[in-house]
Amino acid sequence: MQALSRVASDLAQIIARGPLDGALGAEVGSNSDGDNQKALDVMADEAFAAALPGTGVRWYASEERETVEQIDEDGALALAIDPLDGSSNIDVNVSIGTIFSIRPARDGAEDSFLRSGREQIAAGYFIYGPMTALVVTFGNGVLTFVRDPQDGRFHQAGGMLTIPEDSSEFAINASNYRHWSKPVRAYIDDCLQGIEGPRAKNFNMRWVASLVAETHRILSRGGIFLYPSDGRPGYGQGRLRMVYECAPIAMLVEQAGGRATTGQDPLLDQRPDQLHARTPLVFGTPDKVDRVTAYHDLPEQEISALFGSRGLFRA
Ligand SMILES: O=P(O)(O)OC[C@H]1O[C@](O)(COP(=O)(O)O)[C@@H](O)[C@@H]1O
Ligand SMILES: [Mg+2]
Ligand SMILES: [Mg+2]
Incomplete structure (x- = not known):
């Protein structure tokens, strides 16, 4: 955690200088999944990897690397990381982050990661925004540490984090509406109808x-997030990656009293079949996430009849 925090603190400074030292958002290549890699994606990945020797991390899996790399031969830990999350926002000065997941190392490199998210022993993220913060769980609640720009160190802020229950916010990329499944459309349609729905x-x-x-x-402040599977080519399992995006976020969310699913099943119970496997992700306040599951549990032809006009779930 100290090694990760030192790198994140350095990255926060680099990010705060924006384009003054060169274009952080410049495209420099593409990763194993065909995503464009930005200069900051590569810089962050290399900085985290370089900080790990001697920390007890045996296996390093990164969004930016096709295969798992060995770090400490006798290390007990396996670290999966999205070194720079939200890279489309680098150039527009909107919050970006680093997501990490720590598991016990197994003898097999990939085998250490192709396991249920319940095997994570720690998970968290750094957020580089108006403030830089670390939000982390070691399986016993969620804590926040804020980076003090004066000393570059992370200081605990507040106590255990719990997701507030009262929120009327949903988050989804609505431009994909026409590609969604019926249950997702029905859920969002019902939200959009507001007080009349x-x-x-x-x-x-x-x-x-x-x-x-x-x-x-x-x-x-609560709410719900959905990145569902959709009908676009390549989006049959959504966009987000299980090992270094969804599993760590799901662990944090559960530890904060929330729920995280694939839309139907608990996210943390799923086992990825490949290092860079994608999964649909729905997370947030438990009652909202459960409602999405309920929409999925109905036979397709009943969804439009039961929701919307007849309003099975009329509040
Ligand atoms: O552009 P879209 O399809 O809305 O996707 C947004 C999603 O993609 C991501 O940026 C993917 O992460 P990376 O930047 O690490 O590739 C998520 O942070 C975000 O939720
Ligand atoms: Mg990401
Ligand atoms: Mg990334």
Whole structure:
């Protein structure tokens, strides 16, 4: 954690200088999944990897590397990382982050990561925004540490974090509406109908396009996030990666009293079949996430009949 925090603190300074030392958002290549890599993606990945020798991390898995790398031969830990999350926001000065997940190392490199998210022993993120903060769980609640720009160190702020229950905010990339499954459309349709609809209340929408920033908002003031599977080619399992994005966020959310699912099943019970496997992700306040599951549990043809006009879930 100290090594990660030192790198994150250095990154916070680099990010705060924006373009003064060169274009952080410049495209420099593409990663194993075909995503464009920005200069800061690569810089962050290399900085984290370089800080790990001697820390007890045996295996290093990164969004930016096709395969798992060995660090300390006799290390007991396996670290999975999204070194820079929300990279489309680098150039527009909107919050970005780093997501990490720590598991016990197994003898097999990939085998250490192709396991249920319940095996994580720690998970968290750094958010580089108006303030830089670390939000972390070691399996016994969620704590926040804020970086003091005066000394570059992280200081604990507040006590255990719990997701507030009262919120009327949902987060989804609505431009994909026409590609969603019926249950997801029905859920969002019912939110959009506001006070006149089956939910009988008005909702507000947010989409930052940085998973870390959406998570920070939801941990701070509640709500729900959805990145479902959709009909676009390559999006059959959504966009987000299980090992270094969804599993750590799901652990944090559960530890803060929230719920995280694939839309139907608990996210942390899923086992990825590949290092860079994607999964649909729904997380937030338990009652909202459960409602999405309920919409999925209905047979397709009943969804439009039961929700919306007849309003099975009329509040
Ligand atoms: O552009 P879209 O499809 O809305 O996707 C936004 C999502 O993509 C991500 O930026 C993916 O993360 P990376 O920047 O690490 O590739 C998430 O942080 C965010 O939730
Ligand atoms: Mg990401
Ligand atoms: Mg990334």
